[in-house]
Amino acid sequence: MHFWVRDCEMTDYKVKDIGLAQEGRLLIDYAEKHMPVLMHLRKQHSDKKPLKNMRISGCLHVTKETAVLIESLRAMGAEVAWCGCNPLSTNDKVAAALAANNVPVFAWNGLNKEEYYWCIEKTLQYRPNLTLDDGADLIFTLHRKHEDLISNLYGGSEETTTGVIRVRAMSEDGALKYPIVAVNDAATKHMFDNVYGTGQSTFDGVLRASAILIAGKTVVISGYGFCGRGLAARARGFGADVIVTEVDPVKALQARMDGYRVMPMKQAAREGDLFITSTGMKDIINAEHMKVMKDGAILGNAGHYNVEINGSDLDSLSTGKKRVRPALDEYLLRDGRRLYLLGEGRLVNLVAAEGHPSEVMDLSFAAQMNAMLWLTLHGKTLKPAVYTFPEELDKQTAMAKLETMGIKIDKWTTEQTAYAKAYAEGT
Ligand SMILES: NC(=O)c1ccc[n+]([C@@H]2O[C@H](COP(=O)([O-])OP(=O)(O)OC[C@H]3O[C@@H](n4cnc5c(N)ncnc54)[C@H](O)[C@@H]3O)[C@@H](O)[C@H]2O)c1
Known part of the structure; x- marks a missing residue:
């Protein structure tokens, strides 16, 4: 197998074939068109750059949708380093396009176990302030081998059911050392992405x-x-x-x-x-x-x-x-x-396919983006524990998605709002 590796001060990467970058860019551009909520968040925050000075290490399937998330986080000011969260799920074209866009990405399809953890280690060399996981392998590696990095951390997020179970088990055991947002617990994630x-x-x-x-x-x-x-x-x-x-x-x-x-x-x-x-x-x-x-x-x-x-x-x-x-x-x-x-x-x-369609990852990654923003603002004041999203944020995301689909819904009238609290009214 032939690899393209570049090592320089800030843009080190390892992907299967950097020559695939143009094909990967087409895939990313196509995904962007189907991810309007995430793209809206990108646009909304790219002037003020609320993630400026934040370094994010991510471990999540390298797909075209993940590339849209990574490039959105960078547009909001973050420095991002990335690896995949499964040895067989990386899209090599997308990985090449990210590397060509100066993202330190360590991912190729067909990793063995040793290479898989090497990629996580490379991602952690960027000394993150925030972590973004799918399955908690990066969170767990950081706890097990890099206690020195924990004081830098504002927090992390976890994408999937299995990873959330894993970090909750760490928390119950007193082993969790920094706050984690359970992105999977957002209704706009598990009721759509998972289903x-x-x-x-x-x-x-x-x-x-x-x-x-x-x-x-x-x-x-x-x-x-x-x-x-x-x-x-x-x-x-x-x-x-x-x-x-x-x-x-x-x-x-x-x-x-x-x-x-x-x-x-x-x-x-x-x-x-x-x-x-x-x-x-x-x-x-x-x-x-x-x-x-x-x-x-x-x-x-x-x-x-x-x-x-x-x-x-x-x-x-x-x-x-x-x-x-x-x-x-x-x-x-x-x-x-x-x-x-x-x-x-x-x-x-x-x-065997490309992961979830972009339209649904639009919701999941809007939640990831909100988790990164929330942890940047509040992470340093939080205890190490697993946190869930406020219901209001889920409603905002769902409403934004409905708008992009051209769907309007009803609102309670003043009388209905009062009725919802009027426990004295019965038969
Ligand atoms: N493929 C993907 O892209 C993708 C996306 C989202 C989640 N996931 C993963 O899929 C898995 C399921 O996620 P979920 O959100 O549906 O979780 P869930 O907790 O909603 O459902 C899991 C179900 O499995 C049942 N179960 C447990 N042990 C069983 C057994 N021995 N026999 C039969 N049923 C059993 C549980 O009772 C539960 O109802 C997790 O590992 C999650 O991380 C994968």
Whole structure:
């Protein structure tokens, strides 16, 4: 593999091929056109530069949408250094375009574990005042190996459900040393990105990798949280018979009343043609399930880490594997059946497709931008803990998005506002 590396005082980078920069720039320009809320925030703040003198180290999938976020943060005055948060999710064209625009970016598609952490270390060499994570690997590396950097920090933000669970666990353990904003907890993030983004882009990845017809198939969705709900709805839309597996009785009941079949994975394993996990938990599909699956079943994961489908179980049940299409590996099992694994068990929407569409990342990254602004103003006065957005900010973001979509909504009249507080009024 050939790498382009530049080392000079402030614009050090490592990407796969800087020659891809022009193609990457086209992708970024295209994404900008579909991210009006973020672009509006960029325009609104680029004169006053409220992030001036802030250094942001980010660890989040290097996609065209992330590039729009990075360039918006820079337009607001920040210095930004970046790496990807998954070894297989970097868009090399976008990484090249960022490097060509003097962003210190350390990211290429196909990293091994050692290279992955090298990229995080390079990003931390910029001695951040703010961190921006998706999965908390940078936050955790900073705590474990760079305690000296903690006094510089105003705070950090975390993008995804799994990362928020991780930083909350650190906080409960007394291990968290600086304030973190749980961006995933913003309603305008998890009710849209996780549901509609994951729902659509996961099927985009499944289809690019496998080219199967979904109609008439039995699709098993594990986890009926925000992502699972989006996945199940999209699978039904394609004409699949949808089965949901869950551990939470309330979510299981909700899935049933939404019209899906609900059963334990041991039973679903015998029925599914396509399996998609999105639980954030490990070992959702392991050897006992693989042993009873149909010949030709396809397995994919949309959860943050590659722990949901047990890869070592799949290896040990198989006599060999071969790559039959990009992001699709065929495993030949000892009993002659074949199972197919999408995207090496990593988030299939980013490995086999392009991640969430720009329109939905517009909301998630507006929340990231607001988190960076809020931490710049208040971070130094906050205790190390996990913080959530005020409801009002969510409403502002939703209203801004509606406006860009040309949608108007009603407002309470004075009488209605009074009625909402008039507890004495009944029948
Ligand atoms: N692919 C993407 O682009 C993308 C986007 C957003 C979130 N995520 C990730 O997807 C995962 C799910 O996120 P979410 O927001 O839907 O979380 P969530 O907490 O809303 O839902 C997870 C669901 O999984 C269920 N679950 C847990 N263990 C299970 C088990 N053993 N079997 C069946 N169900 C089980 C839980 O009860 C819960 O209902 C996380 O890892 C998150 O970080 C990925």
